[in-house]
Amino acid sequence: MGVISQLHQLRREKGWTQAELAARAGVSRQTINSIETGRFEPSLSLALKLALIFELPVDALFALAP
């Protein structure tokens, strides 16, 4: 069961680059790119951190793929 991420869309709405979001989250730009493209599923702590950055609940960023 995979995870669908809204990270790309939300980041674009904020006008942030991947590098800027990565710096805020304390991860590499490659990690943000991998999450956005669905290759990498973040840990719960990183998902919570990203939700905190966007000031949204976690399920607004990530959802289970049907």
Added chain:
Amino acid sequence: MYESTHRGAWFNWSALDAAEKRLMKMALGAFAVPWLVGLAEIAVAGYKFGRSLRPAERAAVGPEAIDLMGNSPLFQAMVLIAIVCTILGAMAWRQLGARQDELFRRVQSHALGRAGLCLLGATAFWWLLSLPGWVGAMPVGLFLYVDMLLVSFFSMQAWQRWG
């Protein structure tokens, strides 16, 4: 932060900060030493194998200097230096890893875990072959080299999957 390039075979130097660059230099520099000693060992083994194929009448000649290389203090010092450098490289790499994010750690866990399992299987297989005496003592150096190659292979595999 570490970012892989070339399908996991290399990394983006400019993405590392000053402290990470220093640790990477230390790790790569230290790991180069055992590789060089290993290459010398492989070259010597190849030379000995080639010499073993010579005609029987010439094989009766006594040991040459190269046969006694393993006993020389210089070679033993080289091996000791290689071991120390491996330990120093591992310590620098560990410090570098502590500064990385979960993607790096996941890749590293995958690579070390898979390589460890393969090596465990190979060790068990070698032990089974040694019971009837089909093989001699385990070549520990060779196994360490195979382990390093396996870690590199599984690391590239993981970067291609997640990175």
